[in-house]
Structure formats: structure tokens, C-alpha cells
Amino acid sequence: MKNYFSMLTDTASMLIWMAGCDTLCNYFNSVWLEFTGRSHLQEVGNGWLEGVHPEDRQQLYELYLTALEKRQNFQRQYRLRRADGEYRWILDTVVPQFTADGSLIGYIGYAVDITDVNFQLATASESETSFELELDTAQMGVWNRNLRTLEMTHNQEEVVGDSILLANLFTKTEYVALPIIYSNCFLKAKM
Known part of the structure; x- marks a missing residue:
């Protein structure tokens, strides 16, 4: 045995x-x-x-x-x-x-x-941080949609340049009307 x-x-x-x-x-x-x-x-x-x-x-x-x-x-x-x-x-x-x-x-x-997995996670985290910095520099933001709850979130509290709170941009019914086939949609502030 x-x-x-x-x-x-x-x-x-x-x-x-x-x-x-x-x-x-x-x-x-x-x-x-x-x-x-x-x-x-x-x-x-x-x-x-x-x-x-x-x-x-x-x-x-x-x-x-x-x-x-x-x-x-x-x-x-x-x-x-x-x-x-x-x-x-x-x-x-x-x-x-x-x-x-x-x-x-x-x-x-x-x-x-798990060294390679840890490396890939660290690289992804660094890429995400770099992407967020690029969005901030370009005065852009990312909309995220939870496909299970249909909840929308944005990575910034305000749209830079317009100082309009994002919560005031859309009503809940307008959230649902946004395309749900994409988990990320980009929004650029009007200058």
C-alpha cells in the first residue's frame, strides 16, 4: 500500500x-x-x-x-x-x-x-493603476456596470471640468437604458 x-x-x-x-x-x-x-x-x-x-x-x-x-x-x-x-x-x-x-x-x-500567478496579479494591478492615472490626466472616467445588479458606478465623484455630480447626470431608468453588453463605458468631460 x-x-x-x-x-x-x-x-x-x-x-x-x-x-x-x-x-x-x-x-x-x-x-x-x-x-x-x-x-x-x-x-x-x-x-x-x-x-x-x-x-x-x-x-x-x-x-x-x-x-x-x-x-x-x-x-x-x-x-x-x-x-x-x-x-x-x-x-x-x-x-x-x-x-x-x-x-x-x-x-x-x-x-x-504560485509565483507566476502572483506576478500576473501584480502586473494587472500596476496596469490598472497606470490606466487610472491616464484617465485622470486626460480628464476621463470609467463607468462600470454590474451585470447582475445593473448598478452603475464611476471611478470619480465629479466630471472634471463641468463640476457636475455624476449622480445628477442620469436617473435610475436612464441607467437601465445604457448598453449592458459592455461592462466598461468611457465618459469624457465637456470642456
């Missing part, structure tokens, strides 16, 4: 680890070991913490111990050193394992590298 379990976890595309009731790690799949470039003997116990970024290590370990002592599921993000020395952001999910009678037998964790 143990060989079958190892075969299953080694074919998964995520980093998988296990810890006993004592919270010490006792298993790492081959994906974890390849990712970190370390041996199973180096990782067991609390050895895996050596690969965690120094700024994340203490807080992560305290969170880890607290959650395991409470026997609860939890997720955490931290930076883990990859075999090439680069620190990558990891999303790790931990689940306690119980026998049929409810006795705790340990924990299993599965982790994925």
Missing part, C-alpha cells in the same frame, strides 16, 4: 508532504524533492524549514504549529527555495488525517508554485 501511495503522489504535479501527530514531517514526494533539490533525509523532521525564505520562516513555523495543534485545515503562502536557488511563492494547503473512529493519524499537505 505504501508503494502505491508513493507512486500516486510522485505522479502528481504538486509538492506533497506528510507529517505525523508529532507535527514532524516524515514524507516528501519526488516532486517536492526535485523542486527543492534536497534529499528526503535533509527535509524530514523540520529540515524542510531550511528551504523557506528567512523572512517567512519563523512566522510560518508558528502558524504551522498552531494550526496542527488545533487539528484544522489551513492554507499558507510562503517563499520556498527552488533547486536553482530562486525563491518561489508557494501556496500550501494542510489537512489533518483521521481514522474511521476519529483518531488523528497525521497531516498531509499539498503545495503549488
Whole structure:
């Protein structure tokens, strides 16, 4: 059964680890070991913490111990050193394992590298900030329409140049008359 379990976890595309009731790690799949470039003997116990970024290590370990002592599921993000020395952001999910009678037998964790996702989110946020700055500079604004509630919002309280409050521009019935196939409509202030 143990060989079958190892075969299953080694074919998964995520980093998988296990810890006993004592919270010490006792298993790492081959994906974890390849990712970190370390041996199973180096990782067991609390050895895996050596690969965690120094700024994340203490807080992560305290969170880890607290959650395991409470026997609860939890997720955490931290930076883990990859075999090439680069620190990558990891999303790790931990689940306690119980026998049929409810006795705790340990924990299993599965982790994925989310560095690229975090980078894309940061890039999108920077693009949005840049776009808002460009709109402000051009004295333009963005109308947003919630397609579920049909609620309209604008990113500015006033139309620059006219000093007309946007709330006074349209009545609620006129909001509904606006095209709903677009989630964003642009409005430029009259000069």
C-alpha cells in the first residue's frame, strides 16, 4: 500500500508532504524533492524549514504549529527555495488525517508554485493603476456596470471640468437604458 501511495503522489504535479501527530514531517514526494533539490533525509523532521525564505520562516513555523495543534485545515503562502536557488511563492494547503473512529493519524499537505500567478496579479494591478492615472490626466472616467445588479458606478465623484455630480447626470431608468453588453463605458468631460 505504501508503494502505491508513493507512486500516486510522485505522479502528481504538486509538492506533497506528510507529517505525523508529532507535527514532524516524515514524507516528501519526488516532486517536492526535485523542486527543492534536497534529499528526503535533509527535509524530514523540520529540515524542510531550511528551504523557506528567512523572512517567512519563523512566522510560518508558528502558524504551522498552531494550526496542527488545533487539528484544522489551513492554507499558507510562503517563499520556498527552488533547486536553482530562486525563491518561489508557494501556496500550501494542510489537512489533518483521521481514522474511521476519529483518531488523528497525521497531516498531509499539498503545495503549488504560485509565483507566476502572483506576478500576473501584480502586473494587472500596476496596469490598472497606470490606466487610472491616464484617465485622470486626460480628464476621463470609467463607468462600470454590474451585470447582475445593473448598478452603475464611476471611478470619480465629479466630471472634471463641468463640476457636475455624476449622480445628477442620469436617473435610475436612464441607467437601465445604457448598453449592458459592455461592462466598461468611457465618459469624457465637456470642456
